[in-house]
Amino acid sequence: MIFLAELPAPSRLGDILMSFLSIVFEGAPYILIGTVLSGFIAAFLPSKLLERVLPKNGVLATLLAGFMGLVFPVCECAVVPVVRRLVQKGLPLSCAITYLVSAPIINPIVIFSTMSAFQNVEAKAGALGSVGMAMARFSLGYAIAVIVGLLLLRKKPADVLSASVAAGAAKSASEIQEPVVSFNTKLVHAMRTAMRDFLDTAMYFSLGVIITSVFNTQVDQAKVDLVAGTDWAAVPSLMGLAFVLALCSTSDAFIAAPMAAFSSAAKLAFLVFGPMLDVKLVFMYSAIFRRKFVIWLCAVMFILVAGLAKPWTLLIDKVQPGAAAAATK
Numbered sequence: 001m002i003f004l005a006e007l008p009a010p011s012r013l014g015d016i017l018m019s020f021l022s023i024v025f026e027g028a029p030y031i032l033i034g035t036v037l038s039g040f041i042a043a044f045l046p047s048k049l050l051e052r053v054l055p056k057n058g059v060l061a062t063l064l065a066g067f068m069g070l071v072f073p074v075c076e077c078a079v080v081p082v083v084r085r086l087v088q089k090g091l092p093l094s095c096a097i098t099y100l101v102s103a104p105i106i107n108p109i110v111i112f113s114t115m116s117a118f119q120n121v122e123a124k125a126g127a128l129g130s131v132g133m134a135m136a137r138f139s140l141g142y143a144i145a146v147i148v149g150l151l152l153l154r155k156k157p158a159d160v161l162s163a164s165v166a167a168g169a170a171k172s173a174s175e176i177q178e179p180v181v182s183f184n185t186k187l188v189h190a191m192r193t194a195m196r197d198f199l200d201t202a203m204y205f206s207l208g209v210i211i212t213s214v215f216n217t218q219v220d221q222a223k224v225d226l227v228a229g230t231d232w233a234a235v236p237s238l239m240g241l242a243f244v245l246a247l248c249s250t251s252d253a254f255i256a257a258p259m260a261a262f263s264s265a266a267k268l269a270f271l272v273f274g275p276m277l278d279v280k281l282v283f284m285y286s287a288i289f290r291r292k293f294v295i296w297l298c299a300v301m302f303i304l305v306a307g308l309a310k311p312w313t314l315l316i317d318k319v320q321p322g323a324a325a326a327a328t329k
Contacts, residue, residue, distance in 0.1 A: 039194030065095035069103035076104035098149030104275035105141030117253035242274030249275035
């Protein structure tokens with residue numbers, strides 16, 4: 001009781017710090033996992049292996065890259081450093097961007113968390129239930145990722161990547177044969193690479209979390225419900241909310257599901273746009289991409305999600321009864 005009595009009084013700064021720490025503790029483990037994975041990719045994945053595994057046809061390779069999240073199930077915090085190393089190991093640019101955009105959505109953890117969050121939502125006309133929302137999120141996320149990837153088929157890495165990342169990719173492409181080194185040497189190289197990537201990624205992540213923490217604690221969240229009446233206002237509003245909240249894709253469905261005032265289209269936009277683009281991701285993207293490309297990517301994804309959310313919800317609603325029946329068998 002004496003300890004509780006000595007706790008500091010609530011304050012705005014204290015609220016911001018508490019929100020900041022909660023988001024950091026939630027996201028930091030995923031960044032660590034992603035950077036360690038990126039280190040092992042840099043040290044152990046042979047150059048050109050991905051080019052030999054993927055189809056030579058750029059369109060088919062991009063279509064397959066949209067499902068790479070099922071093989072490498074990482075969240076949006078972890079995928080950025082992983083993509084950086086994959087590009088430098090020979091992964092085509094269009095495939096890398098497709099994986100970057102789709103991985104936070106198309107992975108088993110997110111699919112099951114979405115179904116769990118919406119399991120108590122009534123599946124009526126115009127309102128998707130657990131199976132319908134999971135289907136809509138998975139399919140729309142895949143479609144948008146592939147569209148973005150296909151738009152970059154003819155782009156060169158130097159046009160998109162930052163100078164340092166592009167130089168690393170060019171160096172990897174020029175290597176004819178990798179030197180034979182011991183396992184211990186590769187392990188040390190993996191750990192050193194992971195350490196550099198973690199520090200680089202964490203810096204941009206922290207900047208985004210600061211902005212998110214201020215929004216979460218200093219803005220009246222009740223005012224958000226004022227725009228829930230029509231989809232033309234609700235869809236971009238929830239997309240903006242997803243942008244500033246910067247939630248993890250494994251937990252954001254539990255935030256969207258209780259928003260009874262919003263339509264399924266608005267919730268779908270929230271669940272698809274947030275993992276693809278939020279405050280912290282803008283800063284993290286800046287670590288590997290050119291500024292012009294980051295602006296282009298933000299604009300394209302916003303237009304695609306805002307334009308497709310409503311018709312995609314109507315499409316899934318037509319097949320949802322069959323899907324729901326199949327899920328109960």
